[in-house]
Each structure stands twice: as C-alpha cells, then as structure tokens.
Amino acid sequence: MRDTIDRADRASMLLLMASGLSIVSYVFVGILLFALAASLIVVGLGMLPETVLLLRKLAGIKRRQVGEWSGRRIPEAYTPLTGTLVERVRKAVKDPGTYRDLRWLVLHFFYGLLLLYVALPLWVIGALVDGVWCGLLRRRAVVLPLIVRLAALDARWSRALLKPSPDAERNAELAERVEELTVTRAGAVAAHGAELRRIERDLHDGTQARLVSLSMRVGLARRAYDKQVAAAPGAEAPDPDVVRRLLDDAQDQAEEALTELRHVVRGIHPPILTDRGLVGAVRALAASSGLEVAVRDDGVEGGPRAPAAVEAAAYFVMAEALTNAAKHSGARRAEVELARAATGLRILVRDEGRGGADESGGTGLLGMRRRVAALDGTMEVVSPAGGPTLIGVELPCVW
Amino acid sequence: MRVVIAEDNALLREGMVLLLTSVGHEVAAVAATGPEVLPALLEHRPDVAVLDVRMPPGFRDEGLRAALAARKQLPELPVLVLSQYVEETYAAELLGAGASGVGYLLKDRVGRVDEFLDALERVAAGGTALDPEVVTELLTRRGNDPLDSLTPREREALHLMAEGRDNATIGATMSISDRAVSKHIGNVFLKLGLPPSDSGHRRVLAVLAYLNKG
Numbered sequence A: 001m002r003d004t005i006d007r008a009d010r011a012s013m014l015l016l017m018a019s020g021l022s023i024v025s026y027v028f029v030g031i032l033l034f035a036l037a038a039s040l041i042v043v044g045l046g047m048l049p050e051t052v053l054l055l056r057k058l059a060g061i062k063r064r065q066v067g068e069w070s071g072r073r074i075p076e077a078y079t080p081l082t083g084t085l086v087e088r089v090r091k092a093v094k095d096p097g098t099y100r101d102l103r104w105l106v107l108h109f110f111y112g113l114l115l116l117y118v119a120l121p122l123w124v125i126g127a128l129v130d131g132v133w134c135g136l137l138r139r140r141a142v143v144l145p146l147i148v149r150l151a152a153l154d155a156r157w158s159r160a161l162l163k164p165s166p167d168a169e170r171n172a173e174l175a176e177r178v179e180e181l182t183v184t185r186a187g188a189v190a191a192h193g194a195e196l197r198r199i200e201r202d203l204h205d206g207t208q209a210r211l212v213s214l215s216m217r218v219g220l221a222r223r224a225y226d227k228q229v230a231a232a233p234g235a236e237a238p239d240p241d242v243v244r245r246l247l248d249d250a251q252d253q254a255e256e257a258l259t260e261l262r263h264v265v266r267g268i269h270p271p272i273l274t275d276r277g278l279v280g281a282v283r284a285l286a287a288s289s290g291l292e293v294a295v296r297d298d299g300v301e302g303g304p305r306a307p308a309a310v311e312a313a314a315y316f317v318m319a320e321a322l323t324n325a326a327k328h329s330g331a332r333r334a335e336v337e338l339a340r341a342a343t344g345l346r347i348l349v350r351d352e353g354r355g356g357a358d359e360s361g362g363t364g365l366l367g368m369r370r371r372v373a374a375l376d377g378t379m380e381v382v383s384p385a386g387g388p389t390l391i392g393v394e395l396p397c398v399w
Numbered sequence B: 001m002r003v004v005i006a007e008d009n010a011l012l013r014e015g016m017v018l019l020l021t022s023v024g025h026e027v028a029a030v031a032a033t034g035p036e037v038l039p040a041l042l043e044h045r046p047d048v049a050v051l052d053v054r055m056p057p058g059f060r061d062e063g064l065r066a067a068l069a070a071r072k073q074l075p076e077l078p079v080l081v082l083s084q085y086v087e088e089t090y091a092a093e094l095l096g097a098g099a100s101g102v103g104y105l106l107k108d109r110v111g112r113v114d115e116f117l118d119a120l121e122r123v124a125a126g127g128t129a130l131d132p133e134v135v136t137e138l139l140t141r142r143g144n145d146p147l148d149s150l151t152p153r154e155r156e157a158l159h160l161m162a163e164g165r166d167n168a169t170i171g172a173t174m175s176i177s178d179r180a181v182s183k184h185i186g187n188v189f190l191k192l193g194l195p196p197s198d199s200g201h202r203r204v205l206a207v208l209a210y211l212n213k214g
Helices: A002-040 A043-070 A085-094 A096-136 A144-162 A166-230 A240-268 A271-287 A308-329 A364-373 B010-022 B034-044 B062-073 B088-095 B107-111 B113-124 B132-139 B152-163 B167-174 B178-192 B201-213
Strands: A292-298 A333-341 A344-351 A378-382 A389-396 B002-006 B026-031 B048-052 B079-083 B102-106 B128-130
Touching: A002 A043, A002 A096, A002 A144, A043 A085, A043 A096, A043 A144, A085 A096, A096 A144, A096 A166, A166 A240, A166 A364, A240 B107, A271 A292, A271 A308, A271 A333, A271 B088, A308 A333, A308 A344, A308 A364, A308 A389, A364 A378, A364 A389, B002 B010, B002 B034, B010 B026, B010 B107, B026 B034, B034 B062, B048 B062, B048 B113, B062 B079, B062 B088, B079 B088, B079 B107, B079 B113, B088 B102, B088 B132, B088 B201, B102 B107, B102 B113, B107 B113, B113 B128, B128 B132, B128 B152, B128 B201, B132 B152, B132 B201, B152 B167, B152 B178, B152 B201, B167 B178, B178 B201
Parallel strands: A292 A333, B002 B026, B002 B048, B048 B079, B079 B102, B102 B128
Antiparallel strands: A333 A344, A344 A389, A378 A389
C-alpha cells in the first residue's frame, strides 16, 4: 500500500509540474505572438532568437522531468543559434526543432492541464475506495495506480513530441562523436609529439654524439699515422701505442652507437613485429619472459594486420605486463589473449600472482595507460590483493 | 674456406667479401635476395654460409628461414646467421635442429675482425657461436632458479660456455688456469643438475637445452 501511494505520489508530482508548465506555456504563447508581431515591424526581429531559446529551455525542462520520472533520457538536438542577428533569426526559423517544440507547446498546454484535472479527483476517490479495499478487505489498490497510468501517458506523449527528428538525432550523435574525437586526437597528437622529441633527444645526445667522437678519434689516428710516415729518420715519431689506443676507442664508440641505435629502434617499432607479426612477436615475448605463458590468438594471426601504431602499442603493453608479472607478481604462469573484434584489437594479460598491482606505485602501468589512451583505446586493471591480476586493453582500429 | 654470403645491403656485402678474401677465404657466391639463398647453397656446398636475417623481397626473416631450410636439406652445412638485432626465439629456432655448426651473432660483432673470424671458423668446424646478448637474455630468469645458486665466476664461465667458447678461450677471457676453468664448469653442471660432459659441442648443447627450457 505504501508503495502504491509513493508511486501515485511521484506520478502526481509529474502531473503537477506538467500543469505548471501548461500555465507557463500559456504565458509563453503570449510572448511568442508578441515577438512575431514585433518582427513584422523589423524592430522586434532581435526578440525572435531569444524567444526560440526560451522555448528550448521550456522543452528542456519537460525533457528533464520526463527523463527523471521514466529513467530514460529524451535526447535533444537543436541547431545552435550563433552568428549575426540575421543568421540567428534564419537558424531559429529553419530549425525543425523549433516547430516540433511549438507543436509540443500547444498540445501540452491541453493535455498537461487535462491530466491533472483527471488526477485530482482520483486522489479523493482513491483515498476512499483503496482505503476500504486495501485497509479492510486486504485487496490490491485499484484507483491510485490509475494516477500512475496518467503520468505514464504524459510521459509517452511528451516523449513522442519532444524527441528530435531522426535526422536531427543522428546529427547530434555525430556532433558528440566529433567532439570526442577532437579531444582524443589532440591527445594523440601531443603524445606523438612527445614521442618524436624523445627519439630526437636519444639520437642527438646519444648516437650522434658518439659518432662525432668516433670520427674525431679516427681523424687523430690518421694524423698520427701521417706524422709517422712523414717523420724524418731519427726524428721523434708518435708512439704507435697512442694510435692503437685511438683506434680501440673509435671502435668502442662505434659499437656503443650501434647498441644505442638498436635501443632507439626497438623503442620506435620492435623489429620482430615486422618479421613475425603481432602474434609471432608476442610468442617470442612469452618465450623470453621467464614465465610459463599460454598465448591464445582469436583471429589476429593470418588476417589483415592492424596498423603499425596499434601493433606497437599492443606489443609494448604486453611486454610491460609480462615484465611486471615476472618481476612483482610471484606467478610462474601467465596467460595472454589476443582477439580481433569488429571495432579493434582486444588483448588480455592474466597472471596467477599475488595481485595488488598499484597504479600509483610505479610508472609501468601509467606508461601503458598513456600509450593506450594516445590511440583512443581503453585499459582496465583488476588486481585484488591475493590475485590474480588481469589487464585488459582494447585498441580501436579499422582492419 | 669456401663461403657463401647472403646479404642484401651492397655496402655490407662488399665489406664482408673484402674481409673474408683478405684473410684468404674464398667467396663462392653472394646472394642478394631471400629466394637466391637456398639454390646458391645447394649449388656451391660451401664450408660455411654467412646469412643476413632480413632480406628482400619481404624484408622480414627470409634469411633465417633460408638458414632453417638449408639445415633441413643439408644437415651438415654450417650456418652463421647475422642480424641487426638478436631474438632469443630465433636462437631457439636455429638451435632446434642441433647446436652443431650454428652461429647467431649481431652484425656489430663483424667489426671485431679477429673475434668474428674465430667465430666463423668455430662454426665451420661444427662448433657453436652464440651472441653474448642472446646468452644474457637466456640467463635472465626469474627468482627461485638454480641459476641463482651460481657464484659470479661460475656464471661468467656458463655465459662463455653458452656462447660456444672452448676451455682455453674461457680461461684466457677470465684470466684463470685451465684447471680452474674445469672446476668452475664442473660446479655449474653439478648445481644445474646436468650430467657431467666432456668439453665440446655436447657440453654446449646440454647448457643451451637447459637454458632454453626456461
């Protein structure tokens, strides 16, 4: 019974607010008519867009009320009123949403009031009938639920009138997606820039410097050799050991430059990805991880390959996850799963270790998350104390 | 020795030919693309083949595949595989059909001419030459591993052994006597639970099998 009253209560609130809006819309129609009349003598033209904005606000209130009552949002899609006055007027007049709102306004004026008029006496009747019915005869309430029906009717009609036309709705969805993409793209561009700067610094400070130093030593050795050849018999020739040392140093520098280059190359795009593809590269990772790793592939190998950036990100994430598992989890076994989904590449790394992986602890998880986010991907880490640890990543891509 | 070289980069190819001929080896043939490799090996039957991993047309691991195919058709053919980078997995694949007459080195090592020639001759003679970087990767293991019970010196001896060095070289590198080398190696085999082996390929094989097992 308490429930029934509660529900009837909430339904009545919606109806009450609906009637309130009806009265407001009555006033609003007056404003609208005035604005239209004023527009005829040009001076009032400025009022028109403002009036349309007001209309949108009213419709917005109703959308929110119905959305809250029914738990289902009514989408909103309008042409933004921007630009010069003339443009704003043109957009206000051309937006189909304006006419849909007007239609709702007029109809709602009637049904908003009507539904309340019906609901009010129902409360009186309900109090009597349901009071006797439920209180004395222990039957189900019959009248009060009718009020809920009325509210549902209001919600249904309002939804039908207020939801944007399919075209407008699609446009709104696209606009939302564009906004989302703009943000992630900016992130990706920034991440890419940071990556380029890192590579530039590695090459500049490391490899280039080493090659300069190497060239210098070769130059010095050559000079020493020339001197030795040119030295007159009996004159003091340079010590051959010095030349030998210079050449030794030069070779050391060349080898170090090569080692550094290899690291830089691995950081940009691991060569084994080129050689063996993602699954082959991951199998190699698994073999050298020090863990017993089961690699499962669901349609990634053999088919068209994911873009290089996606493969590289997936590879680094899995390499990092397996390194973490081998270093910190205490697990002896792990599982890696790669799956081709319609929207992108899904990877999963699971170990049977002690769990409790902490994102604030090291830079590993954070770095992984950044790499994934740069490609518009998502990453999920589940690692309760006591394990197991599960890292799931989805990288969107077109196959 | 008669050598067949497979290398697509003209600069490196010429460098290699120069290096080998200058020390008296004969270059029987050079292959510049993956598909040329196997026919050249079958035709010339060299004493040793020096192969680059990444070659045209795919620029993936054509050289490595050619080496594996060659080992299948000519099990006795020694191959030395060179690469800009080393992968434990590739080493495992190369050693899969036996460690005898197999080499896998970073291209950088060619610069140390004497060591490179030594490795080449070792491989040609049926020995093994594994890049120190691969061995380091193989030796990097999780905790709770018998490898952890090795002393630093024993570990160093194991490292050199896995590279395919003989006792004399190990002794010279570590500046210790032959007797001390034998002692270290005996300890390594004992601690890893491997049956004692005489020197030579069987020893390398046992060590690599152990390390590969993970």
